[in-house]
Amino acid sequence: MTHATLEASMAADRVRMKDGPPAGSREARALDVTWDDPPGLLGWFCAINHKTIAKRFIVTTLGFFAAGGLIAAVMRMQLSRPENTLVGPDMYNQLFTMHGTTMMFLFAVPVMQAVAIYLVPLMVGSRTVAFPRMNAFAYWIFLFGGLMLYAAFFVNSGPDAGWFAYVPLAGPDYSPGKRVDFWAQMITFTELSGLIEAIVIIATVFKMRAPGMTLNRMPLLVWSNLVTSFMVLFAMPAVMLASTALILDRLVGTHFYNPAEGGDPLLWQHLFWFFGHPEVYLIFIPGLGFLSSVIPTFSRRPIYGYTAMVLSLVATGFLAFGLWVHHMFATNLPELGKAFFTAMSMLIAIPSALQIFCWIATMWTGRLNLKTPMLFVLAFFFILVLGGLTGLMLGAVPLDLQVHDTYFVVAHLHYVLIGGAVFPLFGAFYYWYPKIKGRMMGEALGKASFWLMFIGFNAAFFPMHWLGLHGMPRRVYTYQAGMGWDGMNLLSTLGAFTFAAGVFLSLVNAVASARRGAVAGADPWGAGTLEWSIASPPPPCNFHAIPTVHGRDPLWQPAPGGAPARVSGLAVNVREVLVTSVIDALPDHRMTSPNPSPWPFLTALATTVLFIGSIFTPWAVVWAAIPATIATILWFWPKHKDNSEDLALEKAP
Amino acid sequence: MTTAATPASRSDATLDVSGLPSFRFSHHSPMWWGTLGMIAIEGTVFALAIASYFYLRMHSNTWPMFALPPDLFWGTLNTAVMLGSLVPNQLAKSASERLDLPAVRLWLSVALVFAFLFLGVRVMEFASLNVRWDSNAYGSIVWTLLGLHTTHLITDTIDTTVLDVLFFTGPLDGRRFVDVSENCFYWYFVVGSWLPIYLVIYWGARPWPS
Ligand code: HEM
Ligand SMILES: [Cu+2]
Numbered sequence: 001m002t003h004a005t006l007e008a009s010m011a012a013d014r015v016r017m018k019d020g021p022p023a024g025s026r027e028a029r030a031l032d033v034t035w036d037d038p039p040g041l042l043g044w045f046c047a048i049n050h051k052t053i054a055k056r057f058i059v060t061t062l063g064f065f066a067a068g069g070l071i072a073a074v075m076r077m078q079l080s081r082p083e084n085t086l087v088g089p090d091m092y093n094q095l096f097t098m099h100g101t102t103m104m105f106l107f108a109v110p111v112m113q114a115v116a117i118y119l120v121p122l123m124v125g126s127r128t129v130a131f132p133r134m135n136a137f138a139y140w141i142f143l144f145g146g147l148m149l150y151a152a153f154f155v156n157s158g159p160d161a162g163w164f165a166y167v168p169l170a171g172p173d174y175s176p177g178k179r180v181d182f183w184a185q186m187i188t189f190t191e192l193s194g195l196i197e198a199i200v201i202i203a204t205v206f207k208m209r210a211p212g213m214t215l216n217r218m219p220l221l222v223w224s225n226l227v228t229s230f231m232v233l234f235a236m237p238a239v240m241l242a243s244t245a246l247i248l249d250r251l252v253g254t255h256f257y258n259p260a261e262g263g264d265p266l267l268w269q270h271l272f273w274f275f276g277h278p279e280v281y282l283i284f285i286p287g288l289g290f291l292s293s294v295i296p297t298f299s300r301r302p303i304y305g306y307t308a309m310v311l312s313l314v315a316t317g318f319l320a321f322g323l324w325v326h327h328m329f330a331t332n333l334p335e336l337g338k339a340f341f342t343a344m345s346m347l348i349a350i351p352s353a354l355q356i357f358c359w360i361a362t363m364w365t366g367r368l369n370l371k372t373p374m375l376f377v378l379a380f381f382f383i384l385v386l387g388g389l390t391g392l393m394l395g396a397v398p399l400d401l402q403v404h405d406t407y408f409v410v411a412h413l414h415y416v417l418i419g420g421a422v423f424p425l426f427g428a429f430y431y432w433y434p435k436i437k438g439r440m441m442g443e444a445l446g447k448a449s450f451w452l453m454f455i456g457f458n459a460a461f462f463p464m465h466w467l468g469l470h471g472m473p474r475r476v477y478t479y480q481a482g483m484g485w486d487g488m489n490l491l492s493t494l495g496a497f498t499f500a501a502g503v504f505l506s507l508v509n510a511v512a513s514a515r516r517g518a519v520a521g522a523d524p525w526g527a528g529t530l531e532w533s534i535a536s537p538p539p540p541c542n543f544h545a546i547p548t549v550h551g552r553d554p555l556w557q558p559a560p561g562g563a564p565a566r567v568s569g570l571a572v573n574v575r576e577v578l579v580t581s582v583i584d585a586l587p588d589h590r591m592t593s594p595n596p597s598p599w600p601f602l603t604a605l606a607t608t609v610l611f612i613g614s615i616f617t618p619w620a621v622v623w624a625a626i627p628a629t630i631a632t633i634l635w636f637w638p639k640h641k642d643n644s645e646d647l648a649l650e651k652a653p
Numbered sequence: 654m655t656t657a658a659t660p661a662s663r664s665d666a667t668l669d670v671s672g673l674p675s676f677r678f679s680h681h682s683p684m685w686w687g688t689l690g691m692i693a694i695e696g697t698v699f700a701l702a703i704a705s706y707f708y709l710r711m712h713s714n715t716w717p718m719f720a721l722p723p724d725l726f727w728g729t730l731n732t733a734v735m736l737g738s739l740v741p742n743q744l745a746k747s748a749s750e751r752l753d754l755p756a757v758r759l760w761l762s763v764a765l766v767f768a769f770l771f772l773g774v775r776v777m778e779f780a781s782l783n784v785r786w787d788s789n790a791y792g793s794i795v796w797t798l799l800g801l802h803t804t805h806l807i808t809d810t811i812d813t814t815v816l817d818v819l820f821f822t823g824p825l826d827g828r829r830f831v832d833v834s835e836n837c838f839y840w841y842f843v844v845g846s847w848l849p850i851y852l853v854i855y856w857g858a859r860p861w862p863s
Contacts, residue, residue: 262790591828
């Protein structure tokens, strides 16, 4: 008997046991063992469970949020009074660049994807994501890319050309040294990670839904992540191309952005904003998904206008691509073009208004329960209305020219980003924390944190409107006394610290509740979506028995009499998943899902060596491609054990 | 996969999926969606690079800038070779979907010969661009377009090589046939995206009748 046939016969024995029985049974325990990540330090690097990866991802992005916040605190301290000397102009340039870059590339979009990677499989009733190893790989390169940027910052090579790195300022002539190169490669890293996660999410949503969860029954949060992921596919390539051209200009002497040799700096702006504007919606649309999860639960009724909600999510996704030029009104573009883009900018208010209408209708006709998650969600309405109003103002060309590059814009962008993303995100944390940790977060601390954040936020950013209208330019490291800006700047700084205190309280709350919070149970809020049907925290395999779905809120609409309530017949000792059809989620085939592996980690390491090397010499791309290729091949090369599992379960179509 | 292994399934109404196949081709497979996602991303990159080409062209008085247009010979030859490669590619794809091992081995190997052929001709293409990447913006974008496409050629060639070796050495199972089918699907994209890039690089730099 050869080794392979022996393995195969053992595997055949192991796959004979099938799932389906309730939690606590022998099969259920076996499933947990099968789907768990390997133990030990080595196992840590091999982990591919989507919940493990997502938790690491969430913690990492929140770490970057804290770093970006600390930088903001330093900036606000510097600006708290005129002619301050806490940091000089050079440091300040690095600070606002690092702040913007961190918040946009290392926090806002990745945190939304990280949450999606945790929640989407649970909400669609799947045991895992479609490509678990890719998912792990995406996390590692994101981590390495972010760390690289901060490492550069600490050795005084932090980028200083703004988070949009406009050329020619960011080009080889005006930004010598390696600062912008670190920035450009960090972009490639995070966008690579974002693109992979988008594919993982799309394939999971399309192919891994529980039987019966037709597209028409999919939770709105899943819809919002689907729309976002599609946007990522078409938006992020633009910035990757732009930043690759930038580093080529700097490193090998190409001339994309060099007007002296036929290049054009405006090409940068077009490519950058073709990504940069949808970027805002990449942050905002998942935020809408959080609202659509929290509001029905705390209104105790299904969402009002499901179909309208889905359509407006999709419409927002499309319209977001038609808007980039409004970031370029101050450039020399044709007038007709500007008029068109003004109209587009106004148009996008329509689907958002529709959503707001549906949420209000849901709350109006439901019975409102004002717990912490709901407070954070309600803040969204207040803040976003203000941010939306100033956005409409900026969408009009004459006013944009007036306040261009003043603090009015800084105020607007924080109203939109923090109101549209950070407050809903915090609401989401309070809402899903019990699912992740098995314990509730404290209500009293939660409310205190909310009010500090809400009041602090408005105190920090509302005065900036006023400052902008009174002429204070953005990206200045200080200002003279006697301009009349002192009081508002001090107020803004105090507000920023109040906001930070609020964030800190939530952190304390999360850490304390992990051990001492009230035990949550499976469904502490009485919610209707699938993730609440399983234990908190969820077992490694998510669902001991894959559910079948019979309505939009499966827990509020159980299976009608006689209809099957769950799936059975998947292997217990092998990672086997059910693949369903795209539109109707009809069972299509069974598939083995990959086992844990160190190769995603090692491939990410090799990729990092390649990218860091390429900051210094183009030859790094050639030499470091060798280990990266070898690692990728080993990653994909099937092991005999996996192969025998596959063979044992095999059934040709 | 006997249903007898799941006695519970009959007593309390479950949806027994143990009889389903363990792999399927085309849009049934998550792999197909993953590949399509890659194609969407890379197609966007190509489209934006081509848009950048015309953006630069629009803003320039002369085009190509201080250079001769690329020689047509090697690029056109490569286009012909690529179109020719569609035949073994399609044969490998349909062989994989019939689970026909000898035919997959044969046609995948033939496709691989084609792939190495292009890479050889590709070297000549770079040499016949008549401009360096650092001469001017025209040179930069032309090299980038050709470079981007070459990256795809190289990665797909490595991919095909690995698959081909795997089909001779094993271990094999049904899912590997799906991989071949996806690899061929992706190859269609590599060829399909070449056609507009070819037109842009070689004909976009020639005067157009106005
Ligand atoms: C309390 C929290 C925050 C404070 C106090 C703060 C403060 C600031 C300040 C003072 C600036 C202007 C720098 C200048 O023009 O001189 C700024 C810029 C910016 N902030 Fe924030 N911020 C906070 C949170 C956020 C968040 C959560 C995001 C994104 C999700 C964000 C994104 C940005 C961006 C993109 C810029 C533009 C950077 C640039 O001009 O390059 N900020 N922030
Ligand atoms: Cu915009």
